[in-house]
Amino acid sequence: MIYLMLLWTFFRIGIVGFGGGYVIIPLLKSEIELNQWLTAEEFADIVAVSQMTPGPIGINAATFIGIRTAGILGGITATVGMVLPSLILVVIVAHMIQKFKESTIVQSVLQGIRPAVIGLIAYAVVFFASMSVYSETVTNINFRGAAIFVIILALTLKWKIHPILAIFTSAALGVLLYLI
Amino acid sequence: MAHREVQGSFISHIGILFATFFRIGTFTIGGGYAMLPLIDREFVTRRKWVTEEEMVDIIAVVQSLPGIISVNASIFIGYQVAGILGALIATIGLIISPMIIIALFAYLYINLQDSIYLQGLFIGVRSGVAALILLAGIKLGRKVIKDWISLLFAVVSLAAVLFFQIHAALVIVSAAFAGLILFGLLRVRRTP
Numbered sequence: 001m002i003y004l005m006l007l008w009t010f011f012r013i014g015i016v017g018f019g020g021g022y023v024i025i026p027l028l029k030s031e032i033e034l035n036q037w038l039t040a041e042e043f044a045d046i047v048a049v050s051q052m053t054p055g056p057i058g059i060n061a062a063t064f065i066g067i068r069t070a071g072i073l074g075g076i077t078a079t080v081g082m083v084l085p086s087l088i089l090v091v092i093v094a095h096m097i098q099k100f101k102e103s104t105i106v107q108s109v110l111q112g113i114r115p116a117v118i119g120l121i122a123y124a125v126v127f128f129a130s131m132s133v134y135s136e137t138v139t140n141i142n143f144r145g146a147a148i149f150v151i152i153l154a155l156t157l158k159w160k161i162h163p164i165l166a167i168f169t170s171a172a173l174g175v176l177l178y179l180i
Numbered sequence: 181m182a183h184r185e186v187q188g189s190f191i192s193h194i195g196i197l198f199a200t201f202f203r204i205g206t207f208t209i210g211g212g213y214a215m216l217p218l219i220d221r222e223f224v225t226r227r228k229w230v231t232e233e234e235m236v237d238i239i240a241v242v243q244s245l246p247g248i249i250s251v252n253a254s255i256f257i258g259y260q261v262a263g264i265l266g267a268l269i270a271t272i273g274l275i276i277s278p279m280i281i282i283a284l285f286a287y288l289y290i291n292l293q294d295s296i297y298l299q300g301l302f303i304g305v306r307s308g309v310a311a312l313i314l315l316a317g318i319k320l321g322r323k324v325i326k327d328w329i330s331l332l333f334a335v336v337s338l339a340a341v342l343f344f345q346i347h348a349a350l351v352i353v354s355a356a357f358a359g360l361i362l363f364g365l366l367r368v369r370r371t372p
Contacts, residue, residue: 015246024248049285052298054209055278056248063282072283079279083271086247090255091267093241098260105364112359113240113352114233115330119337120348121239121317124213125310132306144300148307156315163217163312164207167305174304175297 002070003077009035010062010081024058037065058082144177193262194269196227201254201273209305212242212249217312219253220319229261232323244349250274329368333358 013027025047032038038046046064050057059079066078100106130136132145148170155161155169200222208214216239223230230238242252251271258270325331333355340346340354362368 049282052209052302053278053281054206055275055281056250058248059251059275059278060282063279064286067283067286075279075283075286079275083247083251083275086245086252087255087267087271089245089247090242090252091259091264093245094256094259097237097241105360108362108364109356109359110233110237111330111363112333112355112357114236114324115333116337116351116355117236117240118317118321118324119334119339120243120341120351121213121216121313121320122334122338123341123348124216125314125317126342128214128306128310128313132303133310142303145303145307148304149311152308152311153315156312163221164203166217166308166312167207167209170304170308170311171301172304174300174302174307176300177304178296178300 003074006066006070006074006078007081010066010078011084013058013062014082014085024061028057028061032065037069042068144174147177148173190262194266197258197261197266197270198273201258201270202276204250204254205274206277208250209302209309212253213313214309215250215253217309217316219257220316223257223261230257232320234260236320236324240352244352329362 009031013024013031016027029043032043042064046061047057050060053060055063059082062078062082063075066075068074070077097106129145129149132142133149134141134145151173152166152170156163156166161169200218204215204218208218220235224232224235238253238256242249242256245252251274254270254274255267258266258268260266262269321334325334337351337355340351341348
């Protein structure tokens with residue numbers, strides 16, 4: 001039963017895939033090789049598409065592999081398999097947090113976690129900026145990227161433009177500046 | 181249901197959850213953190229369904245659990261606003277656009293050769309996203325960084341991922357233990 005197989009395989013990937021694309025890519029790769037679902041080129045295409053389109057790589061790969069092996073229903077089945085472990089785990093944890101939020105233990109744990117997350121958000125800024133505002137070292141500034149960074153910062157601070165509008169503006173500015 | 185009551189009708193909450201996560205799924209390129217500015221704008225600033233502190237907690241939890249960060253975030257917020265159905269609807273909203281895009285790609289063999297336009301587009305989007313995350317981070321940070329201890333936690337966790345390539349989930353678990361020991365067992369006083 002191909003649908004059950006897809007569901008089970010992506011359910012497994014969904015359970016072990018911690019923390020985003022960089023962990024999920026190698027996992028997918030070994031499953032794909034095991035089942036001979038895609039050629040190496042098709043897999044490379046999927047990784048490339050995932051970097052260019054809004055979707056997370058896990059969802060993209062599940063949909064693509066599902067469609068290629070068993071049509072649209074296969075795509076849906078594989079994606080459901082991928083999301084199912086998250087749905088179960090996150091609902092349980094969200095429920096627990098709300099229930100025990102006032103306890104001293106949870107409060108002291110949260111006091112440690114919250115500032116650490118601010119550090120991780122700062123890292124996310126560095127991560128995106130290192131692929132656009134500068135490359136590799138901070139001294140190697142990409143002036144087009146830096147200009148867009150400053151413009152978006154100013155637009156958002158001064159006029160509080162919506163993030164979606166900001167993303168469109170930065171995409172348009174990016175294309176424009178590379179044409180000049 | 182254990183989800184917290186928020187103002188307004190259940191049906192309208194479901195609709196808003198779907199619409200908002202649909203927009204997030206359609207317009208954010210670049211993974212979990214790229215969706216932060218949008219979620220902050222819609223759920224924290226505009227609708228006040230989630231406080232700044234809760235937003236930070238959600239970021240910690242969704243990164244420490246298995247699965248895709250953005251999917252986990254949609255489940256958590258959906259559940260908090262409208263229970264299990266809310267979690268389902270938010271997730272469907274988030275993944276429907278990516279699924280359609282990939283289905284088109286799978287059937288049409290769309291060729292995505294690197295062009296100068298595409299390169300410019302990605303440099304632009306990443307620069308813009310970096311600026312947006314910076315602002316969202318400052319906004320959340322002002323609520324969370326209140327004293328020297330919390331500043332120290334933030335700096336150490338940034339250094340851990342930036343210089344020592346330690347996995348974010350491990351940083352969060354370590355910070356949880358440090359918090360438990362410092363504030364729970366040793367009862368360290370916070371002096372702003």
